[in-house]
Amino acid sequence: MAEERSGASILIECLVREGVEFVFGYPGGAVLPIYDELFADTRVRHILVRHEAGAAHAAEGYARSTGKPGVVLVTSGPGATNAVTGIADAFMDSIPMVVITGQVPTALIGTDAFQEADTVGITRHCTKHNYLVKDPTQLRATIEEAFRIATTGRPGPVVIDIPKDVQIALASWDDQDTAPLPSSRYAPPVEGEADEISQAVEMLAAAERPIFYTGGGVINSGPEASALLRRLQDLTGAPVTSTLMGLGAFPSDHPDWLGMLGMHGTYEANMAMNRCDLMVCIGARFDDRVTGRLDAFSPDSKKIHIDIDRSSINKTVPVDLAILGDCTHVLRQLTAAWGVRRPRDLGEWKARIAGWRACECLAYPPSSTEIMPQKAIERLFALTRDRRPIISTEVGQHQMWAAQYFGFSDPNRWLTSGGLGTMGYGLPAAIGAQLGNPQALVIDIAGEASIQMNIQELGTASQYRLPVKIFILNNEYMGMVRQWQELTYESRYSNSYSDSLPDFVKLAEAYGWKGIRIENEADLDAGILAMIEHDGPVVVDCLVSKEANCFPMIPSGAAHTDMLLYGDLVSGTMDDEAKALV
Amino acid sequence: MLIKEAESQRHVLAITVDNEAGILAKIAGLFTARGYNIDSLTVADITENHAVSRITIVTNGPPEVIDQIHAQLDRLVPVHKVVDLTEEGPHVERELALVKVAGTGEKRVEALRLADIFRARPVDTTTESFIFEITGTPEKVDSFVGLMRELGLVEVGRTGIVGMMRGAQGA
Numbered sequence: 001m002a003e004e005r006s007g008a009s010i011l012i013e014c015l016v017r018e019g020v021e022f023v024f025g026y027p028g029g030a031v032l033p034i035y036d037e038l039f040a041d042t043r044v045r046h047i048l049v050r051h052e053a054g055a056a057h058a059a060e061g062y063a064r065s066t067g068k069p070g071v072v073l074v075t076s077g078p079g080a081t082n083a084v085t086g087i088a089d090a091f092m093d094s095i096p097m098v099v100i101t102g103q104v105p106t107a108l109i110g111t112d113a114f115q116e117a118d119t120v121g122i123t124r125h126c127t128k129h130n131y132l133v134k135d136p137t138q139l140r141a142t143i144e145e146a147f148r149i150a151t152t153g154r155p156g157p158v159v160i161d162i163p164k165d166v167q168i169a170l171a172s173w174d175d176q177d178t179a180p181l182p183s184s185r186y187a188p189p190v191e192g193e194a195d196e197i198s199q200a201v202e203m204l205a206a207a208e209r210p211i212f213y214t215g216g217g218v219i220n221s222g223p224e225a226s227a228l229l230r231r232l233q234d235l236t237g238a239p240v241t242s243t244l245m246g247l248g249a250f251p252s253d254h255p256d257w258l259g260m261l262g263m264h265g266t267y268e269a270n271m272a273m274n275r276c277d278l279m280v281c282i283g284a285r286f287d288d289r290v291t292g293r294l295d296a297f298s299p300d301s302k303k304i305h306i307d308i309d310r311s312s313i314n315k316t317v318p319v320d321l322a323i324l325g326d327c328t329h330v331l332r333q334l335t336a337a338w339g340v341r342r343p344r345d346l347g348e349w350k351a352r353i354a355g356w357r358a359c360e361c362l363a364y365p366p367s368s369t370e371i372m373p374q375k376a377i378e379r380l381f382a383l384t385r386d387r388r389p390i391i392s393t394e395v396g397q398h399q400m401w402a403a404q405y406f407g408f409s410d411p412n413r414w415l416t417s418g419g420l421g422t423m424g425y426g427l428p429a430a431i432g433a434q435l436g437n438p439q440a441l442v443i444d445i446a447g448e449a450s451i452q453m454n455i456q457e458l459g460t461a462s463q464y465r466l467p468v469k470i471f472i473l474n475n476e477y478m479g480m481v482r483q484w485q486e487l488t489y490e491s492r493y494s495n496s497y498s499d500s501l502p503d504f505v506k507l508a509e510a511y512g513w514k515g516i517r518i519e520n521e522a523d524l525d526a527g528i529l530a531m532i533e534h535d536g537p538v539v540v541d542c543l544v545s546k547e548a549n550c551f552p553m554i555p556s557g558a559a560h561t562d563m564l565l566y567g568d569l570v571s572g573t574m575d576d577e578a579k580a581l582v
Numbered sequence: 583m584l585i586k587e588a589e590s591q592r593h594v595l596a597i598t599v600d601n602e603a604g605i606l607a608k609i610a611g612l613f614t615a616r617g618y619n620i621d622s623l624t625v626a627d628i629t630e631n632h633a634v635s636r637i638t639i640v641t642n643g644p645p646e647v648i649d650q651i652h653a654q655l656d657r658l659v660p661v662h663k664v665v666d667l668t669e670e671g672p673h674v675e676r677e678l679a680l681v682k683v684a685g686t687g688e689k690r691v692e693a694l695r696l697a698d699i700f701r702a703r704p705v706d707t708t709t710e711s712f713i714f715e716i717t718g719t720p721e722k723v724d725s726f727v728g729l730m731r732e733l734g735l736v737e738v739g740r741t742g743i744v745g746m747m748r749g750a751q752g753a
Contacts, residue, residue: 120604121604121607124604124607124608124611125611125612125615128659129658129659129660132603132604149659185600185659185660185662186659309657310653310656310657311650311653311654311656311657313653314646314649314650315650318646
């Protein structure tokens with residue numbers, strides 16, 4: 001039976017139909033009608049954050065760890081602009097997200113009304129698509145399409161801006177009418193072309209030095225893609241490296257795992273990328289952090305690129321064969337097309353790789369007086385691996401150390417801001433992940449600078465009794481900035497010292513969290529175990545070596561073969577061309 | 583440190599899009615955000631119910647940039663189709679211009695004579711001025727405007743080009 005319902009009510013019904021469990025949000029004037037609908041509704045649980053940036057990152061963490069879209073609800077003006085960083089972050093890392101923003105009433109749009117901002121204009125280039133809904137009868141079709149766009153193809157954020165009068169106005173609604181509305185204008189590719197698949201298999205079978213270079217697309221495609229990647233690796237025997245976003249798709253304890261590649265990737269991964277004769281890029285996008293100097297990037301290889309987004313093909317690196325499609329489907333097609341072939345003998349290739357491995361690029365100098373940050377991550381991994389924790393990070397040295405020294409064996413267990421590099425991502429992301437995975441051990445590996453960017457979200461975790469853990473590698477520096485200043489600006493540490501730090505233990509306690517400080521290596525294991533065993537949220541302030549550097553490192557403007565390792569002499573200067581690169 | 587410029591090619595893109603609010607800003611913004619060039623841009627709706635618009639963009643860039651422009655446009659949700667007319671082969675390009683020329687005596691007669699050669703029509707006349715309407719390729723419009731410059735050119739308005747494939751096939 002059709003009945004009249006308010007726009008706000010239709011919105012909530014649509015969210016319920018989309019299977020939304022949580023809405024991360026913050027109320028305000030222009031969304032009051034929606035909040036009133038949420039008041040008595042038990043079907044959708046609203047998570048009240050402390051800042052809209054936290055809402056967007058929490059939705060990202062939820063989405064990344066569950067594979068379901070994250071939903072955000074914020075008010076007009078500052079509510080929307082505060083969420084923009086998280087929206088841009090989700091756009092860069094292809095995270096499915098639907099953001100509902102309130103807008104001033106239609107009649108006031110364009111008059112510089114109180115808390116008015118051009119949300120659709122501001123988010124135009126950091127969303128996959130966005131809408132301003134001016135008619136409540138359009139709400140249902142818009143929301144259905146928004147979820148379809150956010151979750152299919154290359155996932156991404158979609159913004160729906162709803163003026164306050166549209167939230168109040170009535171439109172017809174039929175509870176029985178549940179068939180999704182037809183849509184013809186959005187049809188992402190799914191299957192790869194058959195001739196491309198067979199060509200790829202021929203190239204794989206003929207390669208003497210193949211390598212799989214996998215990325216976040218494998219994670220986005222769902223857990224089956226990771227299983228199929230393992231199967232294809234098993235069939236072909238080719239070694240595997242991954243981008244930051246792709247960690248977990250391939251098990252880190254596998255003998256053919258090379259570790260992460262790129263700027264802070266392993267020596268063996270980067271050398272193998274440079275010397276391979278066939279590179280199979282699966283769901284990655286040849287980011288500048290991965291390729292290093294482009295004209296020296298893997299000069300002698302044939303390249304196959306599997307991607308769902310046509311615009312990722314040939315964007316920075318020209319490839320020999322492009323396969324447009326979803327990783328799960330294409331990997332299934334590839335394994336099927338491989339059939340009963342025997343893997344080629346890659347003994348010589350693997351022996352060369354073993355030679356590169358032997359340089360032990362992740363070795364770091366021990367310290368008798370300080371905790372080495374690498375050591376802290378190694379111990380954190382050793383003491384938590386049995387629980388298959390979900391790890392989020394902030395951005396900086398600690399993030400790279402986590403990527404290097406924490407081993408991942410499953411997809412959806414690693415949440416990090418890769419493309420945009422957003423400090424302050426980790427804590428809200430951990431909150432979102434904990435809500436989506438209530439039984440999991442969720443740890444935000446943080447730095448003392450990054451954690452302060454969304455520290456207010458401690459309160460959110462307290463309110464919803466979420467036992468998230470924050471493990472701060474506290475070196476009293478914005479470590480990555482300091483490292484670059486050491487390497488390129490002769491150690492002139494301009495504004496990279498973390499002065500006036502709070503007492504993180506007391507801060508934790510003020511929010512009702514447990515606080516633990518680890519000052520000596522002798523207390524490291526006990527501190528980590530106390531963190532795990534506490535049935536509630538914990539902040540660990542782990543004081544680490546202040547000037548430890550993150551190596552290996554490909555400096556700006558250098559090739560994969562020019563990695564800096566611990567012990568290399570660094571001049572502390574760089575030419576302008578290298579300095580100009582980010 | 584020098585900033586390098588790559589060699590450029592001119593391409594004409596015909597883009598059909600949903601005629602929805604913000605679509606032009608989306609497309610123009612994509613060009614600015616990614617550093618692509620727009621030489622000209624025309625847009626008007628082309629269906630009876632005003633649901634679909636056709637945008638013609640003349641752009642220039644190295645081949646790999648043109649390929650990216652095509653792919654980036656294609657992934658916008660309201661974009662139905664992107665046709666690179668330059669890539670597809672023989673096509674017609676036309677542009678309309680209004681050209682105001684003021685003067686008396688021999689110059690005025692000469693302007694009218696040249697307009698006739700270029701098949702430009704006077705669409706407004708006073709005793710000391712003309713507005714000519716001229717249609718043609720951008721090159722033809724360029725040369726007409728160049729000639730008028732010597733004969734008392736006051737103002738020029740150009741539409742930018744629209745283009746279409748030759749032959750029976752639709753794009």
